[in-house]
Amino acid sequence: MSAAAPAARSEARAAALVLIVGALILLGLVLAVGENPLTVLWTMVESALLTANGLADTAVRAIPLCLIGLGVALAFRAGVFNIGADGQLLIGTALAVACAPLLAGWPVPLGIAALLVAGVVGGAVWGGLAGVLKARFGANEIIATIMLNYVAIELLGWLVRGPLQEPMGIFPQSARLEEALRLPTLIDGTRISAGLIIALAAVLAVWFIVARLRYGYSLTLIGQNVEAARYGGVRIGWITVSVMALSGGLAGLAGIVEVSGLHGRIQEGFAPGFGITGIAVALLARLDPLRVPIAAFAFAALYVGSANVARSTDVPFPLVHIIEAAIILGFLAATLLKRKGGAAAP
């Protein structure tokens, strides 16, 4: 769709506002802990983007954020607010890890493929459950997905102390995945796995769904005017359930890619706050699948940079979460401002 000049201008203004608000909050907080903002900023940028190691770390972190962000963007496009990527990620990963012993001895590409499928299925079931609750009983999906997050967290806590615990039975974590089920490293000397390729393939797939398929059109239509969608013959209930399953499936995929490509085993808190960051990623990308990887990379850089800042200065790590929140709030504010400015149609 050709963006008219005024629309582009007001989008740019919105983006600028987000940046300014985020920067101001950051500045205030850094000053509050008695550090030089310029030093902190430089450390942040340098450690995340200007060194080979930093860049690699950022790419590693961007992989799960990209996959989750894609799923969130799909659901949000249909006006279905999936806040439960965290839970879907955990359940998907847990199911895949539970299936891992069954896959021992499978040929390499097949075993990994089956592992990933298991992750997608687990996440899809968990997401689809919230979708069914909404479509069948009218339950608010925001509440349902948040509640299912807690269920998933507790369930994982039990699993890694019970059925899925390592044979030694000492730490609350699973056994290591066997080598044949690990995603290969893509670039030697870094921790970047083949998960990068999976994430980029997912970007293309989701773009295709949104831009080319009748299904993607139905999502957009529901998101824009659910009454018009119903009137036109779209099956709202089915779309709600399926888009939640798709969204959850992508979160589950993110989890198992993280385990198979990076950690090698599942344990509590292995993907801290990824689901919420995924929402920020999707919003920053304006729910456009092609912009999701860029937004994911930006948030990953923020994360890696802040971690380094926390290590080498007095600025505490939770700052990164505060910045995240600032960006989400700034984005929402900017969207509202924009809508108000553009409301007067002829």
Add this chain to the structure above:
Amino acid sequence: MFKRYGDVTAVAPLSLAVRAGEVLALVGENGAGKSTVVNMVGGMTQPTGGSMRLDGRPLELGSPREAHAEGIGVVQQHYALVPSFTVAEMLALGDSGLTGLDRRAIRARVEELSSELGMMVDPDAQIGSLDVAGQQRVEILRALSRDIRLLVLDEPSAVLNPEDTDRLFQTIARLRERGIGIILVTHKLGDVFRACDRAAVLHSGNLVADRPVAELDEERLVSLIIAGQDDAEDATKVARAVSADFGDRRVEPAPRSSDTNREPLVSVRDLALNRPNGSTAVEGVSFNLNAGEIFAIAGVDGNGQSELVACLAGLALPASGHITVSAGDARSTLDSRNHAHWTPGALRMAGVVHIPDDRGRQGIAAALSLVQNLMISRRPDERFGRGPILNRARARAQTQTAIVDYAIRTEGPDQPIGRLSGGNQQKLVLARELSGAPRIVLAAHPSRGLDVRTIAAVQGHLLAARDRGAAVLLVSADLGETLRLADRIMVFAAGTARGPIAAAEADEARLGGWLTGRAA
């Protein structure tokens, strides 16, 4: 003053004056720029250039609020009311500070104003329980809640029945006596001659006439609206053709070629319909809808017509009774008692199309482009791709065709439809629903709010659909339209259905008796 959107000039430089105690009619086709003028006067949009003055004072209006404070009240086509508020609370909104409401003072003011203007408004009534006319009265009162000098009414009579329209014009007359200047935007030529002193005609964004109504006759006005002039010969010809097309022509019944052994496409049995609030709108409705006929439901709005259309479209279920739709092609019949299959999608696949009465809510998605809006309705021919992949090229081509065929005024198929005028949006909805060969057409107020030329086109399309063998259900509050188009007529009034009778046996007196719910 004038207004441009990008390269498009919505309103070319124009000068207009409204004197105190004068009613100015603002007329023109859909997209001629009437709404833009209203928006500029009311502070909703800012003119690109030019100036405005009120009582000699120059005006810079940044918002509707400022306009109201300066003494300009606007009653929009779409009311901005809060359904759960009472009338008094609604009127207090925006005027009160953070301190408590002085309900008694507000109520006194409502009663004083409404008795002064001869309007019946109960200050304690809930907005949601009022009919359209009642809500309009509240909007007028809201506009009058400050001392205003100029009142703008945007198509106030479009949604009213004849009785309420009479009352509205009485109110307008009283406001005029009080020395308030009034701009009346309207599509109904009758309104112009009945209530207005002067008429300003817009054509393609240009002011083409500004004359006392006494100097105009209907034919001249029509040709000004359509052609932008009334002297050239071809313009007069166009006007004659359209008004003949649109005027008193009574449509011949469709040729009954397939009269023998014909199954009704839709059969409605003992239907009772509830309003959204649970009260019974109408009961005991039974009729058959046959191929090749226009079956009209007449009656004042709010007597179950919208509920009937919603049921037939699969958007709601009847309170009791049932509907069956023959799906054709030896496929099974759809029955409303089978809830799982009585869905908009299934009915559309059976060949039902639906022109909704609430366009903004159902018919379009304002932020999406014309192309995307053309794809809203599911069709049995799966014209935009049979498989899961959309045929975007075809959607685009059909949008182009629709723009040409229906003379939709737009920058192009990618423009968001919300940027079009209401009439042009309706044209796209019509193009979408009536293209192809629908078997069953549900047309709810298809020509409401449209200009004369478009109304003639819409009615032509409905007749063409009928002549192709479609069954057309027409819901219209306009008795003239009903009598002009229908083969059979049914009336919903006072909770019951009368008729159907053949249009040939119907006359205004008999229908009028039914409409008021008195005569048997």
